[in-house]
Amino acid sequence: MPDVYADVVVDIAAGNLDRVFAYKIPERLAGQVDIGSQVMIPFGKGDRQIQGFVVNMTGQPDYDVNKIKEISQVVNSELAIESQLIRLAWQIKKVYGGTMSQALKTVIPVRRQVRAIVERTYGLNPDHFAVSQYYEKIKNDKRYEARKRLIDFFLAPALSGEDGGVSLSMEDIKAGVKASKTVVQALVDEGILVEQTFRRYRSPVKAYMPPEAAVVLNEEQQRAVDDILNDTSHLVHLLFGVTGSGKTEVYMALIARILEKGRQAIVLIPEIALSLQTVSRFHARFGDRVAVMNSRLSDGEKYDQYLRAKRGKVDIVVGPRSALFMPFDRLGMIIVDEEHDGAYKSENTPRYHARDVAAWRVKMAGAKLVLGSATPSVESYGRAKAGIYSLHTLTSRARSGSRLPQVSVVDLREEFRRNNKGIFSGKLLKYMEEALARKEQIILFLNRRGFAGFVSCRSCGYVFKCRHCDVSMTVHTGGMLKCHYCGWEQPLPKVCPQCGSPYIAGFGLGTQKVEQLIYQTLPGVKVLRLDRDTTAQKDSMENILEKFRRHEGDILVGTQMIVKGHDFPNVTVVGVLAADLSMFSNDYMAAERTFQLLTQAAGRSGRDQKPGQVVIQTYNPEHYSIVCASRQDYLSFYRQEINYRAMMNYPPAVHMLVVLALGRDEGKVGKQIHALAAVVKDFAAKNHGGEMILVGPSDASISKGKDVYRKVFYLKHKNYSALIQAREFLEKYMRTSEYSREVSLQFDMDPMSVY
Structure with missing residues (x-):
């Protein structure tokens, strides 16, 4: 038998080991090792045993x-x-960087093998003659009373005509007749009872909703389904539908047709918070052939969900980003719901975007990709306009009698002049009191995310921005304002440069503070809060949302996770407390995020037949993201935003690569980032003329974390292959760099936030 060799990627995330290593497959493992196998191998001079991944097999x-x-x-x-x-x-790995071992571990949703749960059942030997002979043998022996009772227990269904008798668990037997496990095993040993074993899969999917039939689609929905399925010229389809237009019903109709052809579907959702609602609806429609995958599952649940998919026992999987890599071999469709959401972008190396990786996967599988949103990303809508994606629109709400809510924009500058220094405007408080009197519910949304502070004037609303980058600046120690794109800084003025007011302050507000102020303003109301603190425990997020759905809370307070796709029919008032928190974060995508969040927030109100009210509180009511969101006018927003991106050389007008240097010695990190910027500038000049733009270097927005210093620069180019070449050049340069051991390098292609 000729020798067979395997190309193995070692499970070590080190650039100098990022290649394949040849290993011989010994005869004792013949037939066990295949492409994709995870193996233990001797590595290095000391033959240390490490794990690796087989990526190819060869005889030469x-x-x-x-x-x-x-x-x-x-x-x-x-x-x-x-x-x-x-x-x-x-x-x-090619597009986003990192090592191949990191990329391989990314596509394995489950990393660890978990003990299987094996269950046993017992049934009567179908050879009734043998059973009768044995019974005759023991019927007069008092030592075997328990055995006789057990045989009678199993014979009763057979004698009553039940086909094939019964198969019972040990618990069923103990409940039905006084017989110990020893007695059961004795009859198994005698051949009277037959023991069967089977694997029970741990499943987090519960039928929270009764089974339901497919609804009758309206004309727009049916047209979208037919057009998507019949289109043979596009792999990717953008389903652009207003909030409440019934996109989920379109998804389920598409999947039903896919399943009829014997194929499978993956449904991606941006937040674990949506898992309960989405999985319940899909389970009600499609039954036990639905699996779920997310980080809140136990190791055993993840492992069993993965195995069910691998063994063809499920046809649909629902979950956030990691569900994209479930092992379906008959994949027919991937659906990315709320495709605009930043949660689809990984924050760990490799920093992939699930929307784009999904497009690669459907191309490999000969499947279709459906991107759904009421507020499509600027990138996706641009691709649809260019004909790269196929565009399908839903222009009205699907539920009979449901209309888009009335949106009011409140100028907080005017509230301040009226001496209202609280967080609730007069209009919002009035709507809240009226809704509570009608026994209706309220959502209060605080649109902040992570590091999102900015500095503004409370009198006129002026926001301090970088004169070079047009992004908001943040306050640092020593009273300095700093831009985290280019590094430009200036002292914080004592008065507003626009109106001369001394009322300048950092802007920020937390959900706990909002909850306290609600109790002070509206005594006796029941408040539920959904944020990182209240959702630390498993299932806590789902429990809070279920409580609100059952009206165990009058007001739900939270951040982004409360406005993403939830359907609360009794919510008639939504208040956006501080729209400026996202609009003036130090981020080139701030206006887009603000428009999306405000539109999604507004979409939670008036989803049933009760009319809805939305109040957007802001210091900048004239900003186009707020004006367009208040009118639910995506097209006007898109036109203004795409012009801004083109003017400022931001994605999608160009592609952008983040180069981030990290280390514990600030001086060495600084020298390294400047050296990298210098060499890549020369590389770009030689290979790409003047087409590649270098911005920075500067400190990252969080310049030090856990005693690690962070410095950054940005590369921009219209062709992302040019940025891939630049990244590969920098990776190679780092291997021989003076500080390669003390300073590490990370990359992010087309980031969705600044560093």
């Missing part, structure tokens, strides 16, 4: 076969990676 290695070591053993045989997912990992 490019090395001296006498020096090639043998694979030690196969591990996690049930978690072997499908060849399609290996190809996907290569593509992720």
Whole structure:
């Protein structure tokens, strides 16, 4: 038998080891090792045992076969990676950087093998003659009274005509007749009872809703379904529908047709908070063939959900980003709901975007990708306008009698002049009191995310921006305002440069503070709060949302997660407390995020037949993101935003690569980032003329975290392949750099936030 060799990627995230290593497959492992296998291998001079991934097999290695070591053993045989997912990992590494081992671990939603739950059942031997003979043998022996009772217990269904008798668990037997496990085992040993074992899969999916039939689609919905399924010229379809237009019904109709063809579907959702609602609806429609995957599951639940998908026991999986990599071999469709959401962008290396990786996967599988949103990303809508994606629109709410809510914009400058220094404007407080009197519910939304402070004038609303980058600046120690794109800084003035007012302050507000102020303003109301503090425990997020759905709370206070796709029919008032929190974050996507969040927030109100009210509180009511959101006017927003991006050379007008240097010695990190900027500038000049733009270097927005200093620069180019070349050049340069051991490098292609 000729020798067979495997190309193995070692599970070490180090640039100098980021290649394949040849290993011989010993005869004892013949038939066990395949492409995708996870294996243990001897590595290095000391033959240290480490894990690796088999990515190819060959009979002709490019090395001296006498020096090639043998694979030690196969591990996690049930978690072997499908060849399609290996190809996907290569593509992720090529575009987003990082090592191949990091890319491979990205496409494995489950990392650890977990003990299986095995259950046993017992049934009567179908050879009734043998059973009768044995019964005759023991019927007069008082030692076997328990055995006789047990045989009678099993014979009763058979004698009454039940086909095939019954199969019972040990618990069923103990409940039905006084017989111990010893007695049961004795009858198994005698051949009278037959023991069967089967694996029970842990499943977090519960039928929260009764089974339901498919609804009758309206004309727009049916047209979208037919056009998507019949279109043979596009892989990617953008479903652009107003909030409440019934996009989920379109998804389910599409999936029903996909399942009829014997294929499978993945449904991505941006937040775990949506899992309960979405999975419940899909489970009610499609039954037990629905799986769920998210980080809140236990290791056992994740493992069993993965195995069910791998073994073809499910046809649909629902979950956030990681669900994209479930091992479906008959994939027919991927749906990305709320495709605009930043949660689809990974914050860890490799920093992939699930929307774009989904497009690669459907191309490999010969499937379709559907992107759904009421507020499509500027990138996606631009691609649809250019004909790269197919565009399908839903212009009205699907539920009979439901209309888009009335939106009011409140100028907080006017509230301030009226001596209202509280967080609730007069109009919002009036609507809240009226809704509570009608026993209706309220959502109060605080649109902040992470590091989102800015500095503004309370009198006129002026926001301090960088004169070079047109992004808001943040206050640092020593009273300095700083831009985290280019590094430009200036002292914080004592008075507003626009109106001369001394009322200048950092802007920020927390959900806990809002909750306290509600109790002070509206005594006796029941408030539920949804934020990081209240959702730390497993299922706590789902429990809070279910409580609100059951009207165990009058007011729900929270951040972004409360406005993403939830359907609360009794909510008639939504208040956006401080629209400026997202609008003037130090981020080129701030206006887009603000428009999306405000539109999504407004979409939570008046989703049933009760009319809805939305109040947007802001110091900048004239800003186009707020004006367009208040009118639910996406097209006007898109036109203004795409012009701004083109003027400022921001994505999608260009692609952008973040180069982030990290280390514990600030001086070495600084020298390294400047050296990298200098060499890549020369590289760009030689290879791309003047087309590549370098911005920075500067300190990152969080310049130090956990005693690690962070410095950054940005590269821009219209062609992302040019940025891939620049990244590969920098990776190679770092391997021989003076500070390669003390300073590490991270990359982010087309970031969705600043560093």
